[in-house]
Amino acid sequence: xxxxxxxxxxxxxxxxxxxxxxxxxxxxxxxxxxxxxxxxxxxxxxxxxxxxxxxxxxxxxxxxxxxxxxxxxxxxxxxxxxxxxxxxxxxxxxxxxxxxxxxxxxxxxxxxxxxxxxxxxxxxxxxxxxxxxxxxxxxxxxxxxxxxxxxxxxxxxxxxxxxxxxxxxxxxxxxxxxxxxxxxxxxxxxxxxxxxxxxxxxxxxxxxxxxxxxxxxxxxxxxxxxxxxxxxxxxxxxxxxxxxxxxxxxxxxxxxxxxxxxxxxxxxxxxxxxxxxxxxxxxxxxxxxxxxxxxxxx
Amino acid sequence: xxxxxxxxxxxxxxxxxxxxxxxxxxxxxxxxxxxxxxxxxxxxxxxxxxxxxxxxxxxxxxxxxxxxxxxxxxxxxxxxxxxxxxxxxxxxxxxxxxxxxxxxxxxxxxxxxxxxxxxxxxxxxxxxxxxxxxxxxxxxxxxxxxxxxxxxxxxxxxxxxxxxxxxxxxxxxxxxxxxxxxxxxxxxxxxxxxxxxxxxxxxxxxxxxxxxxxxxxxxxxxxxxxxxxxxxxxxxxxxxxxxxxxxxxxxxxxxxxxxxxxxxxxxxxxxxxxxxxxxxxxxxxxxxxxxxxxxxxxxxxxxxxxxxxxx
Numbered sequence: 141x142x143x144x145x146x147x148x149x150x151x152x153x154x155x156x157x158x159x160x161x162x163x164x165x166x167x168x169x170x171x172x173x174x175x176x177x178x179x180x181x182x183x184x185x186x187x188x189x190x191x192x193x194x195x196x197x198x199x200x201x202x203x204x205x206x207x208x209x210x211x212x213x214x215x216x217x218x219x220x221x222x223x224x225x226x227x228x229x230x231x232x233x234x235x236x237x238x239x240x241x242x243x244x245x246x247x248x249x250x251x252x253x254x255x256x257x258x259x260x261x262x263x264x265x266x267x268x269x270x271x272x273x274x275x276x277x278x279x280x281x282x283x284x285x286x287x288x289x290x291x292x293x294x295x296x297x298x299x300x301x302x303x304x305x306x307x308x309x310x311x312x313x314x315x316x317x318x319x320x321x322x323x324x325x326x327x328x329x330x331x332x333x334x335x336x337x338x339x340x341x342x343x344x345x346x347x348x349x350x351x352x353x354x355x356x357x358x359x360x361x362x363x364x365x366x367x368x369x370x371x372x373x374x375x376x377x378x379x380x381x382x383x384x385x386x387x388x389x390x391x392x393x394x395x396x397x398x399x400x401x402x403x404x405x406x407x408x409x410x411x412x413x414x415x416x417x418x419x420x421x422x423x424x425x426x427x428x429x430x431x432x433x434x435x436x437x438x
Numbered sequence: 439x440x441x442x443x444x445x446x447x448x449x450x451x452x453x454x455x456x457x458x459x460x461x462x463x464x465x466x467x468x469x470x471x472x473x474x475x476x477x478x479x480x481x482x483x484x485x486x487x488x489x490x491x492x493x494x495x496x497x498x499x500x501x502x503x504x505x506x507x508x509x510x511x512x513x514x515x516x517x518x519x520x521x522x523x524x525x526x527x528x529x530x531x532x533x534x535x536x537x538x539x540x541x542x543x544x545x546x547x548x549x550x551x552x553x554x555x556x557x558x559x560x561x562x563x564x565x566x567x568x569x570x571x572x573x574x575x576x577x578x579x580x581x582x583x584x585x586x587x588x589x590x591x592x593x594x595x596x597x598x599x600x601x602x603x604x605x606x607x608x609x610x611x612x613x614x615x616x617x618x619x620x621x622x623x624x625x626x627x628x629x630x631x632x633x634x635x636x637x638x639x640x641x642x643x644x645x646x647x648x649x650x651x652x653x654x655x656x657x658x659x660x661x662x663x664x665x666x667x668x669x670x671x672x673x674x675x676x677x678x679x680x681x682x683x684x685x686x687x688x689x690x691x692x693x694x695x696x697x698x699x700x701x702x703x704x705x706x707x708x709x710x711x712x713x714x715x716x717x718x719x720x721x722x723x724x725x726x727x728x729x730x731x732x733x734x735x736x737x738x739x740x741x742x743x744x745x746x747x748x749x
Contacts, residue, residue, distance in 0.1 A: 283682065287713070
């Protein structure tokens with residue numbers, strides 16, 4: 141059904157690829173720096189946030205950010221309920237990062253296992269798995285997710301599972317291809333003739349050999365996960381109040397665009413900077429780790 | 439070989455459709471009894487039984503499944519819980535608006551993407567290339583809902599040159615179409631660029647140059663058609679992105695299409711409407727994927743012969 145087409149590396153990646161022997165360029169360092177910052181903010185949200193993200197102060201509603209005439213007790217201003225935008229931004233970042241990380245973990249684990257199963261059993265099991273992979277790849281995932289949410293209602297657990305299912309088919313397809321390739325190689329054959337259990341062969345010998353390509357796949361999938369979560373929350377169908385996430389903040393800020401744009405725009409900027417950084421860093425990582433995807437530019 | 443190539447594609451399309459129908463049926467039934475969802479809590483049991491009979495819910499699950507499939511094949515998609523009209527009608531009346539928006543977005547994706555990609559490949563390594571690829575990364579990473587909101591802030595609220603939402607004129611279409619098309623344009627630009635670079639290195643391009651052909655002629659007649667083959671397939675596959683993007687973009691700009699209907703229907707748990715949209719999307723995706731496969735076999739006869747999918 142779907143043709144397997146990898147997005148080619150981009151210009152910034154090209155330039156860093158030429159510096160393959162050297163370190164990452166300045167842009168990549170900036171991206172990595174931003175990502176470290178985001179992770180630190182997510183970890184230390186409780187310490188960093190000046191207020192609780194639900195704390196309301198109805199007397200100071202819709203205050204603009206401090207540089208635009210607000211006061212410094214609310215550096216990024218306040219929202220329609222008088223909640224501190226900076227504090228909400230910090231907690232929203234934590235929520236979005238946690239969901240994307242957990243989703244990556246679920247998707248990578250499920251997909252890799254299924255890929256191993258397809259390559260190990262072959263026959264009808266492989267056929268069934270590949271049909272499912274095709275199905276998942278040919279349906280826009282957002283539509284499937286919306287259907288599931290309509291039928292089952294919304295809960296954080298279900299939402300995590302759904303986000304985790306995004307991208308399993310890529311891992312499954314990549315793993316299956318790599319394992320089939322590895323199975324045909326002498327080292328796997330040699331270990332197998334020694335009588336080692338198949339699970340041992342896969343876990344201790346083949347998995348370490350294909351791990352770097354799977355890690356690259358995680359970085360390619362991660363921005364999509366962030367966008368999926370934020371899109372759904374933006375539509376009001378993902379994270380539900382009083383919890384908050386970057387998409388939800390932007391969605392809530394939408395109704396205040398004319399009067400208080402600062403409610404949503406900072407969240408949008410954080411989403412954009414994060415997906416941008418992971419994309420660029422991921423391309424760089426791909427050039428470094430995955431020799432099979434070398435572009436034709438060299 | 440050609441017939442078997444087409445046949446295998448048709449078969450896979452049918453399997454996908456069948457899976458989509460089964461998926462819709464399963465979640466529909468797992469979600470619980472639609473009758474009790476639809477009727478008020480204090481409805482007498484005999485009324486509930488009566489409705490369950492009408493909807494065939496008193497029958498066994500396999501029988502329900504067969505009747506469900508049979509109904510779909512006869513165009514019976516169930517009724518909207520909200521206003522009791524056939525779900526198919528509710529969805530179909532929204533389709534034209536989504537087609538307009540989708541076509542405009544797709545136009546922007548292909549024109550901007552292909553032009554930027556070709557220029558970047560020809561001017562490789564220059565500031566033009568870097569700018570074009572910078573744009574590509576931007577389009578790829580920018581969430582469409584945020585892009586739409588920034589556009590509304592600038593063009594509708596600050597400068598007041600475009601309407602912020604709704605439909606009715608060409609001016610209404612500009613911002614939604616750009617928002618919908620820009621992300622795809624980025625990835626198409628990247629793809630066109632690398633496809634062009636590959637072709638520009640081919641021996642036949644050297645031959646064309648040795649023959650003394652003018653650069654413009656070389657690029658337009660020799661390079662572009664060869665580079666187009668993979669780009670066209672990727673454009674076809676972008677359709678999924680357009681469909682998913684339309685859901686968000688229509689909501690941001692209050693565009694009265696299928697995407698906006700889907701979001702409202704999910705919020706109200708109007709299951710028949712959601713299910714109809716899922717099946718409609720599945721059908722569209724299968725048809726487009728099939729056309730892409732056929733076009734690919736036609737543009738690149740090597741593929742139809744070997745039946746191999748190459749990247």
